[in-house]
Amino acid sequence: MNIKANNPELTSWIEINEGSDFPIQNIPFGIISTDKKTKRVATRIGNSVIDLQCLAELGYFDGIETDNIFNQDSLNSFIEKGKAYTRIIRDRISEIFTKGNDELRKKENALLEVITPIDRVQTHLPAKIGDYTDFYSSIEHATNVGTMFRDPNNALLPNWKYIPVGYHGRSSSIINSGVAIHRPKGQQKPNDGAPTFGPCKRLDFELETAFITYPGKELGDHITPDEADNFIFGMVLFNDWSARDIQKWEYVPLGPFLAKNFASSISSWVVTMDALEPYRVEGPKQEPEVFPYLKFNGNKNIDINLEVLIQPEGSVESVVSKSNYKYMYWNMEQQLAHHTINGCNIKAGDMYGSGTISGHTPDSYGSMLELAWNATKPLKLDDGSERTFINDGDTVIMRGYAEKNGIRVGFGEVSTKVLPAK
Amino acid sequence: MNIKANNPELTSWIEINEGSDFPIQNIPFGIISTDKKTKRVATRIGNSVIDLQCLAELGYFDGIETDNIFNQDSLNSFIEKGKAYTRIIRDRISEIFTKGNDELRKKENALLEVITPIDRVQTHLPAKIGDYTDFYSSIEHATNVGTMFRDPNNALLPNWKYIPVGYHGRSSSIINSGVAIHRPKGQQKPNDGAPTFGPCKRLDFELETAFITYPGKELGDHITPDEADNFIFGMVLFNDWSARDIQKWEYVPLGPFLAKNFASSISSWVVTMDALEPYRVEGPKQEPEVFPYLKFNGNKNIDINLEVLIQPEGSVESVVSKSNYKYMYWNMEQQLAHHTINGCNIKAGDMYGSGTISGHTPDSYGSMLELAWNATKPLKLDDGSERTFINDGDTVIMRGYAEKNGIRVGFGEVSTKVLPAK
Structure with missing residues (x-):
């Protein structure tokens, strides 16, 4: 199995502390909110929380259907799409934040919207657990x-x-x-x-x-x-x-x-x-x-x-x-x-x-x-x-x-x- | 406790077979669909299934908030409103279908929309059961x-x-x-x-x-x-x-x-x-x-x-x-x-x-x-x-x-x- 985002050679242009659980090879999924933002799907690289709804609105997932997937209070709609889909999203996030890719990195205003330090977000239960x-x-x-x-x-x-x-x-x-x-x-x-x-x-x-x-x-x-x-x-x-x-x-x-x-x-x-x-x-x-x-x-x-x-x-x-x-x-x-x-x-x-x-x-x-x-x-x-x-x-x-x-x-x-x- | 819809004196203008489980004193709730209608909340009197979404659209619940309550594939939104609410709805249904009340009975077109015989509807699991x-x-x-x-x-x-x-x-x-x-x-x-x-x-x-x-x-x-x-x-x-x-x-x-x-x-x-x-x-x-x-x-x-x-x-x-x-x-x-x-x-x-x-x-x-x-x-x-x-x-x-x-x-x-x- 070749999962692109797992490539051990990758590093991110986001700063990551030594010993962090969240290098660019992780890209986990969760639900966050902030003072200004309602609950939504996010990932995390180092101590930077990345708002996926915001990335979608800014067009960073163009070509991938993301309507009503990330503007949710649980991961269920995202998970509902199945493994092929979540893998594509994870690979794409990996691409955006890999060192050398400047498509987001140099856009200061977009960055301020997309990335929030972990100590300024509230995390929530990630899924509506049925059983x-x-x-x-x-x-x-x-x-x-x-x-x-x-x-x-x-x-x-x-x-x-x-x-x-x-x-x-x-x-x-x-x-x-x-x-x-x-x-x-x-x-x-x-x-x-x-x-x-x-x-x-x-x-x-x-x-x-x-x-x-x-x-x-x-x-x-x-x-x-x-x-x-x-x-x-x-x-x-x-x-x-x-x-x-x-x-x-x-x-x-x-x-x-x-x-x-x-x-x-x-x-x-x-x-x-x-x-x-x-x-x-x-x-x-x-x-x-x-x-x-x-x-x-x-x-x-x-x-x-x-x-x-x-x-x-x-x-x-x-x-x-x-x-x-x-x-x-x-x-x-x-x-x-x-x-x-x-x-x-x-x-x-x-x-x-x-x-x-x-x-x-x-x-x-x-x-x-x-x-x-x-x-x-x-x-x-x-x-x-x-x-x-x-x-x-x-x-x-x-x-x-x-x-x-x-x-x-x-x-x-x-x-x-x-x-x-x- | 005085629950209006339980009044044993009430009879309905809907015909009810002898020994039916569903006299006007019952008014249970469920989810139905038909060839023409998507899933929605309904009740039943005798063998007549009553479409509550349709009743709401026709204004029969005027004065009661019913937005996004009956046009659902489960009773959860309805139940979510609590006991005072479900009691009001049940009492109102009782009123509409009680013998002597002609506010719906004499409207032939409305009747055709609201009432469907039980053998022409499909019932569904009534609730999304969490636990x-x-x-x-x-x-x-x-x-x-x-x-x-x-x-x-x-x-x-x-x-x-x-x-x-x-x-x-x-x-x-x-x-x-x-x-x-x-x-x-x-x-x-x-x-x-x-x-x-x-x-x-x-x-x-x-x-x-x-x-x-x-x-x-x-x-x-x-x-x-x-x-x-x-x-x-x-x-x-x-x-x-x-x-x-x-x-x-x-x-x-x-x-x-x-x-x-x-x-x-x-x-x-x-x-x-x-x-x-x-x-x-x-x-x-x-x-x-x-x-x-x-x-x-x-x-x-x-x-x-x-x-x-x-x-x-x-x-x-x-x-x-x-x-x-x-x-x-x-x-x-x-x-x-x-x-x-x-x-x-x-x-x-x-x-x-x-x-x-x-x-x-x-x-x-x-x-x-x-x-x-x-x-x-x-x-x-x-x-x-x-x-x-x-x-x-x-x-x-x-x-x-x-x-x-x-x-x-x-x-x-x-x-x-x-x-x-x-």
């Missing part, structure tokens, strides 16, 4: 949970290596990075005694990524793993907030519900699968052999470095976990193939979470539940305080990027402050 | 399932009488009555042996109703049971298709997924809570006492007669179950209060399933799983054939209505044919 599904595809995470709560010798449930286990989540409470949440209230049940009601005492994050889909096939049809890449637009960082004590009491037999749907936070910029293609790596060997509908060709994992930080109110950030998306046992293509094998249809703007991404070592676990091992090993933060779960006033920050041959394609961050229960 | 939640609120159903699969002496799980147990479902595969489905494929696991893959062998219906919400509160706020009626627009009949063998292998620990999301069928006309208000009845006594956030005042159950029929290909309909919504242990107001107690937000057009509605007696169970008691007691149909689950070619039909003092307010039906696996 949201969360998977459970990290073998390390599933093993840790099984070891803690069931049997260390039979940590994985019998179906785990046959099925990319998943469940449906709530779309309405998916929020953009930067939006604070309130600690949820709900029923909990102590090991001995009657159920109680009150604020969650075991508020946790889950380090995940999520992918957002293009339009799919009709109800009744399915998508094969080899077709799946044509249906995946891009990825975001995803904090799947979890109330462990509410979950424990409610989740049998129909799965997590109020323990999850009070809030789910995602990063603002959708990094396209095209931009991530150079970072594909081989995944773990799958044994036993999977059913034919889950078989795939080529490298489907992606080497994405992930980290989680906690910043207590008025204090410094502490890194509490370093993980990597490449550890995933089930890949996105298999997840989508499984999701549709029964004929379930997917739509543009749907979101699919990876499940908590834990690595092999205790410092790479993707949740407080695992990091502090069910509250038995408190975690020390850099300011000397300790955590078993998340406190009121804490901000949880997740960052992620892929890097190879000096080119770093990243997500920025998803950052969420926890306020006390209402 | 869909399914509950599990029939104590008879939960007891039957627990008796079959766990322990007859401890059939209910410990959380069941504390929590209106629910889980998230898939919105994209919710379909209108009349849309045929294909038998889903998926992994199953025999009791002894390795998992297998193929068409579902235990395809089942679940007799449910569902409610559709108005806009809710902000993320972080909750709705009390006493406030809940202000947030519930109306109800539909709901067949929550279930693949029992797929469910059995996949559902631990995160709940049903592919066993459900291949299709969920609803009836075409949303009957408003206003129209159902006269049929409120007391529900079962709840013991132990519920937490304060689940306490309610007044009668919150509704006396809705429900039945399920199976029509084999080329054969006659057989009634296989007669149940009633009034049996529900948890009511809709409690379901909504529970759903939002953690701050989860709801939106206009969201849908919430009741869970399978089973009665006390074996002929009132709401699923084949219960009616044929886990395939141990095959059900005899009127054509002499037997069923333990649903066969290819079968059409499953659910009907429902409330009736009191000679006024019958009904839903019509949700009817779905099962085609072979693709």
Whole structure:
């Protein structure tokens, strides 16, 4: 596959800080507004936000149909157009901002309209998410949970290596990075005694990524793993907030519900699968052999470095976990193939979470539940305080990027402050 | 509460068949199209479909803002306006079509535009459903399932009488009555042996109703049971298709997924809570006492007669179950209060399933799983054939209505044919 905008030789005439997640090889998509501009589709190079609606109005996409695509409050109309279209737009943006191309660079007035510094824009939830599904595809995470709560010798449930286990989540409470949440209230049940009601005492994050889909096939049809890449637009960082004590009491037999749907936070910029293609790596060997509908060709994992930080109110950030998306046992293509094998249809703007991404070592676990091992090993933060779960006033920050041959394609961050229960 | 359109004295100048679900006291809302008309909002009196966009254009809603409300392919814009608005519209429709009011009746040309016989319109899915939640609120159903699969002496799980147990479902595969489905494929696991893959062998219906919400509160706020009626627009009949063998292998620990999301069928006309208000009845006594956030005042159950029929290909309909919504242990107001107690937000057009509605007696169970008691007691149909689950070619039909003092307010039906696996 030759994706023009991925050319590692390219540099931009926009200034980009060392170590930025947003070189010209990234070109993610998001929704922004400013004091003067209503919500619209934008991309970002370095710390410069580029207004695509404005570029279209100025004629920079001439020859490409862009009516009612960029003057929108979500990416859905853009994603609805499919992979060939979003690739053409990304390639064209790359061209406009590549060093040596002066078609925009020398137009001072146009530049002032098109480019705004990141600290002067407001980002918004990038997509109107119709359906949201969360998977459970990290073998390390599933093993840790099984070891803690069931049997260390039979940590994985019998179906785990046959099925990319998943469940449906709530779309309405998916929020953009930067939006604070309130600690949820709900029923909990102590090991001995009657159920109680009150604020969650075991508020946790889950380090995940999520992918957002293009339009799919009709109800009744399915998508094969080899077709799946044509249906995946891009990825975001995803904090799947979890109330462990509410979950424990409610989740049998129909799965997590109020323990999850009070809030789910995602990063603002959708990094396209095209931009991530150079970072594909081989995944773990799958044994036993999977059913034919889950078989795939080529490298489907992606080497994405992930980290989680906690910043207590008025204090410094502490890194509490370093993980990597490449550890995933089930890949996105298999997840989508499984999701549709029964004929379930997917739509543009749907979101699919990876499940908590834990690595092999205790410092790479993707949740407080695992990091502090069910509250038995408190975690020390850099300011000397300790955590078993998340406190009121804490901000949880997740960052992620892929890097190879000096080119770093990243997500920025998803950052969420926890306020006390209402 | 005095809802004008509910006046039992009213009759319509539109002819209505004896036993119709749609007297002038109903006035449900749906989406229709015809050979000449694109999708739009409509209501129905008897077998006459009334085009609300056309009524608006002809000035029959003068004084009420109706721009971009009725010329839509879903009810969402209408529902978005809230309860006071939908009540005004329903009252006004009632007025126009009440016997004695000739403002439309004598205008022949207008009548031809406004009214179309039901057999000459196409109905469509009434709402763009953002999020869909399914509950599990029939104590008879939960007891039957627990008796079959766990322990007859401890059939209910410990959380069941504390929590209106629910889980998230898939919105994209919710379909209108009349849309045929294909038998889903998926992994199953025999009791002894390795998992297998193929068409579902235990395809089942679940007799449910569902409610559709108005806009809710902000993320972080909750709705009390006493406030809940202000947030519930109306109800539909709901067949929550279930693949029992797929469910059995996949559902631990995160709940049903592919066993459900291949299709969920609803009836075409949303009957408003206003129209159902006269049929409120007391529900079962709840013991132990519920937490304060689940306490309610007044009668919150509704006396809705429900039945399920199976029509084999080329054969006659057989009634296989007669149940009633009034049996529900948890009511809709409690379901909504529970759903939002953690701050989860709801939106206009969201849908919430009741869970399978089973009665006390074996002929009132709401699923084949219960009616044929886990395939141990095959059900005899009127054509002499037997069923333990649903066969290819079968059409499953659910009907429902409330009736009191000679006024019958009904839903019509949700009817779905099962085609072979693709």
